[in-house]
Amino acid sequence: MSIDRDDLLGRFDELLQPQRFKDYGPNGLQVEGKPTIGRIVSGVTASRALIDAAIELKADAVFVHHGLFWRGMDGRITGWLKQRIQRLLAHDINLFAYHLSLDAHPELGNNAQLGTRLGWQADAHFGEQELGFVAPCDVSSAQALAGHVQQVLGRTVTLVAPGGAPRPIRRVAWCTGGAQGFFEGAIAAGADAFITGEISEPQAHLARETGVAFIAAGHHATERYGAPAVAGHVAAELGLDHQFIDIDNPA
Template identity: 80%
Template sequence: MSIDRHELLARLDALLQPQAFKDYGPNGLQVEGRARVARIVSGVTASRALIDAAIDAGADTILVHHGLFWRGMDGRVTGWMKERLKRLLAHDINLLAYHLPLDAHPELGNNAQLGQRLGWQWDARFGEQDLGFAAPCDIASAQELGRHVGQVLGRTPLVVAPEGAPRPIRRVAWCTGGAQDWFEAAIAAGADAFITGEISEPQAHLARETGVAFIAAGHHATERYGAPAVAAHVAAQLGLEHQFIDIDNPA
């Protein structure tokens, strides 16, 4: 079964509400391919490896969290950008990208999906555009929380624990990807620990000094779940085929 591309875009826009977000790049259709769509490949980033894998899978549409175009980019089509676009255009593949809207969806987004896998049901949102999630939990220490996160995500996170004796984690906050600058907002929201993908230099000091643990679990590792959840949901509604392809990334 195939449908018109505009029907797919309308369904995604209705679900993710991209117009409600101030984002770093365009959400929705980034590269126009064929008008009729039947097979979606979802992934985290519109890398050349993902595009090649989608071509091999016979996809006519790729849905990702990290698209090709970002605010402040050099607008020239050369090098790696040329290679990615060349493949998409040669095979007439639609590239759809949703960034912050895909983080924020309360059930299918990256944050909601990560929380589900870690065993938490969020009960509060915080930070700019309400992208941060928080939930109650009952874990003995930051180290134990780090072990739990590592087991679920399949990679060992970096854990920065507060100074002094281990303290229990009764409330956890998280925001997937590169949300290390949201640590202070998580602290203000009452978290005992904050989980995101990356860490920068200041967060280690803040964790030690504020008594709130910081866990950097990997940008890619924390954002593997939203795109396939959204694509599977919409594909099931519209009678389309869907396949998630995970291109490994150590970041």
């Protein structure tokens, strides 16, 4: 089966409602390809490796979290950007990208999907545009929580735990990707631990001084789940082929 490109775009927009968010780049159709779509490839980032994989699979569309265009970019299409766009245009492949709205969807988004895999159901939100999730948790210590996250995601995490005797984690907060700036909001929301993809210099001091553990589990690793969940859901709904391709990224 296949669907008109504009109809597919409309379904993605209806599901994710990107107009609700103040974002860092354009959401929706970023590169126009063929007018009818039967096969979708999803991935985290519109990298050249993902685009080449989509070409190999004869995909009509690529659906990602990190697209090609961001606020403040140099507008010239040269170098790596030219190479990616050139491949998409040469093979008439549509590129759909959804950023914050893909993080935020309450069931299929990055945060909801990460929470599901870690065994948590959010009962509150916090932070900018309420992108952060908070849930009840019953883990004996920050070290045990870090071990659980590490096992589920299959990668080493960075843990900054408060000093003193280990304390149980009763409330956990998380926000995928580069949300280290949400840490103070997580603390204010009553979390005993906060999980995101990255850590910057200030968060280590805040964790030690406030008694709230900080876990950096990888930007890519925490954002692997939203794109295939959304693309797979829409593809199944419309009778389209879908395949997720996970391009390894240590970040």
